[in-house]
Amino acid sequence: MPHPFDLSLYLVTDPHQTASRGLVETVAQAVAGGVTLVQLRDPEAKGRLLVEQARALVALLRPKGIPLIVNDRVDVAIAADADGVHLGQSDMAPADARALLGPDRILGLSVGSAEELAASDLSLVDYVGTGPVKATGTKTDAGAAIGVEGLAAMRRLVSIPMVGIGGIDLAITKDVIRAGADGIAVVSAICAAPDILSAAQRLKQEVVSARL
Incomplete structure (x- = not known):
């Protein structure tokens, strides 16, 4: 079984939006504001740079008990001793990823429609990412927005x-x-927020308030 994780406020990094502050500083401020899980995502970076970035984030996050998930790259996650991997529909099959990751790492999968769900084996997956809820410019291949109603249906x-x-x-x-x-x-x-810590705090407060 994977280590416990909390999806409440899940930060996905973007290399362009973190460039001015730096990746580690951006994540540090976000975690101080209440982020509960971090995904390293940089589809343009080569393997060596990704491993270096992942190791730096593991060093920051592990003492705080915050898992680091690597987007797509099972090899990078293993090399950096990250806590898990998030897969898209065109990435490695969950069964193959689980075989490489072992039972203790977190495995996430993007599932945005009933059709994708029907084609997905969730038996070895720990969580799903569902959307896009609204149109997004940070992931150009994300597909059509499903809205809050679509998320509720999923x-x-x-x-x-x-x-x-x-x-x-x-x-x-x-x-x-x-x-x-x-x-x-x-x-x-x-x-992209002017004040990373404050933005994370406000989002976390909304999540907590919505559960009341």
């Missing part, structure tokens, strides 16, 4: 933990949680 089909992703900001956070998501995954709502 929630009725999926029994494992679910995080909403894609264009989520402060205005719709409560709606996403009330639609059944266990948390929100954000990029720009934190990484």
Whole structure:
């Protein structure tokens, strides 16, 4: 079984939006503001740079008990001793990823529609990322927005933990949680904010308030 994890406020990094502050500093401020899980995502970076970035984030996050998930790259996650991997529909099959990762690392999978769900084996997956809830510019291949209603429909089909992703900001956070998501995954709502810590705090407060 994987280590426990909390999807409440899930930060997905973006290399362009973290460039001015630096990746580690951005993540440090976000975690101080309440981020509960971090995904390293940089589709343009080569393997060596990704491993270096992942190791730096592991050094920051592990003492705080915050898991680091690596987007797509099982090899990078293993090399850096990260806590898990998040896969897209065109990435390695969950069964193959699990065989390489072992039983203790977290495995997430993007599932945005009933059709993708039907084609996915969730038996070895620990959580799903569902969306995009709204159109997003940070992931050009994310597909059409499904809206809060689409997320609620997926929630009725999926029994494992679910995080909403894609264009989520402060205005719709409560709606996403009330639609059944266990948390929100954000990029720009934190990484592009003028005040990282404050942005994370406000989002976390919305998540907590929506559960009351």
